[in-house]
Amino acid sequence: MQVLSGKWKIHILGTLLQGGKMRFMDLLREIDGIAAKMLSKELQDLEMNQLVTRTVVDTKPITVEYEVTEYGKTMEPIIDEIANWGVFYRNRLHGKTD
Amino acid sequence: MQVLSGKWKIHILGTLLQGGKMRFMDLLREIDGIAAKMLSKELQDLEMNQLVTRTVVDTKPITVEYEVTEYGKTMEPIIDEIANWGVFYRNRLHGKTD
């Protein structure tokens, strides 16, 4: 669970799972509210835990691509379940007591 | 995700899911390393989110029983998946790089 700790890791992983290869700036723009420092740090954590790969691409201005590893994809059911659960049962918080 | 935040909630929920009704002291003894303050606070959080119920039983020394709600049980697949994932892929951390 520590590998998914923090405010952003699940969100980053979810975004990368649906978007495939993405650059740093893509993620920064896609994930609403995250700061560069946080994105950088969280990506380092995810990379250390072998959930994403980091690839430097020698384009005009250098770009860096992030992608979920096969290992990272084994987390997809967990992330999907959490997302489903969140969407489905959120109602209980406001209104529908049952 | 915030409803499962913190170091102990998943552990508490897992313990309660396998143990059924449990008293405060049962949980304190069962969950290795948790302090009374943490258990108390986490249980309050879980109760607020309607994942567990708290029932005072009028025994010789008063006891309090905690139990996972039906709602809380909808989290069982998530908790199981996380537990499975943890047990199954833990190997990558030490040794087996692949």
Added chain:
DNA sequence: AAAACTACTTACCAATTGGAAACTAGTTTC
């Protein structure tokens, strides 16, 4: 050569989290 874009990193700071230890409070056994 200045401005802008790439991807970060660093410094600083506030809020939250988590832990140890002691304390409360009611009942019951010794």
Added chain:
DNA sequence: GAAACTAGTTTCCAATTGGTAAGTAGTTTT
């Protein structure tokens, strides 16, 4: 009446988390 068991609560403190803002460094457009 002291000790022990129940279920907590309180205090105090250290570590972690997360945020803003600014700085770094290389390339490229203007």
